[in-house]
Amino acid sequence: MNKVLLIADKLTKSFASSKTERFCLWHDINIEISEGEAMAICGESGSGKSTLLFALGGLEGVDSGTICFCNQMIYHHSNPYTPGISYIFQHYYLIEELSVLENLLIPVRVMGEKVNAGVKDQAHRLLLELGLEKFSHQLPKTLSGGERQRVAIGRTFMMNPRLILADEPTGSLDEQTSLRVIQMFFSVCQKFKTSFILVTHNENFAMQANKYCRLEQGELKRCK
Ligand SMILES: Nc1ncnc2c1ncn2[C@@H]1O[C@H](COP(=O)(O)OP(=O)(O)OP(=O)(O)O)[C@@H](O)[C@H]1O
Ligand SMILES: [Mg+2]
Numbered sequence: 705m706n707k708v709l710l711i712a713d714k715l716t717k718s719f720a721s722s723k724t725e726r727f728c729l730w731h732d733i734n735i736e737i738s739e740g741e742a743m744a745i746c747g748e749s750g751s752g753k754s755t756l757l758f759a760l761g762g763l764e765g766v767d768s769g770t771i772c773f774c775n776q777m778i779y780h781h782s783n784p785y786t787p788g789i790s791y792i793f794q795h796y797y798l799i800e801e802l803s804v805l806e807n808l809l810i811p812v813r814v815m816g817e818k819v820n821a822g823v824k825d826q827a828h829r830l831l832l833e834l835g836l837e838k839f840s841h842q843l844p845k846t847l848s849g850g851e852r853q854r855v856a857i858g859r860t861f862m863m864n865p866r867l868i869l870a871d872e873p874t875g876s877l878d879e880q881t882s883l884r885v886i887q888m889f890f891s892v893c894q895k896f897k898t899s900f901i902l903v904t905h906n907e908n909f910a911m912q913a914n915k916y917c918r919l920e921q922g923e924l925k926r927c928k
Pocket of ligand 2: 753871
């Protein structure tokens with residue numbers, strides 16, 4: 705049996721709605737993700753999906769409940785980086801002045817590590833895997849939306865994450881491109897045995913994950 709990677713236990717989140725009142729966004733959320741497991745979360749706009757995803761990675765605080773990742777508690781704190789967790793967003797956040805290859809190398813440089821032959825080799829393998837090798841020396845502005853998102857996916861994998869939190873990664877793409885990008889994402893995750901939690905409005909994508917839940921009226925309901 706695969707090792708449990710992340711356990712979220714009874715998470716509750718509220719926001720102030722006025723000076724004296726609060727509204728509860730979601731409550732008693734329980735999530736368990738094992739190594740290599742994929743989970744999808746759907747739900748109406750405003751149901752709190754992004755807030756939940758960011759809470760799981762420690763980017764957003766919770767009112768109560770605990771999150772344990774790789775046997776370590778995750779707290780919302782000043783350093784937003786939890787080793788082993790990385791993100792993919794709807795908007796790709798590429799550095800426009802840097803080539804595709806250099807964008808992939810950003811996490812390595814930010815971590816203060818050397819860009820040695822092994823790192824360059826890893827980047828080239830990812831570019832190949834994501835069908836981006838011919839673009840490696842181009843600037844992001846010369847790429848399509850789907851290609852840009854694939855660069856962002858490659859950059860995420862350069863961090864060797866154990867868990868990827870993906871917030872509507874195909875939200876800015878047309879249907880055909882979304883399908884191609886999500887298939888590539890699923891296949892790279894499978895290849896590297898990387899777990900992920902995917903927030904998406906597309907139920908067909910959600911159904912392909914091992915677990916599929918809907919966030920409705922503050923509760924996370926299991927659909928698969
Ligand atoms: N810091 C905050 N203070 C007050 N309310 C907030 C805060 N952050 C988020 N909210 C509210 O929480 C609700 C859920 O927001 P969230 O972004 O998590 O929704 P979502 O399900 O991801 O929606 P979408 O599908 O549109 O991305 C929204 O009504 C939002 O305004
Ligand atoms: Mg959102």
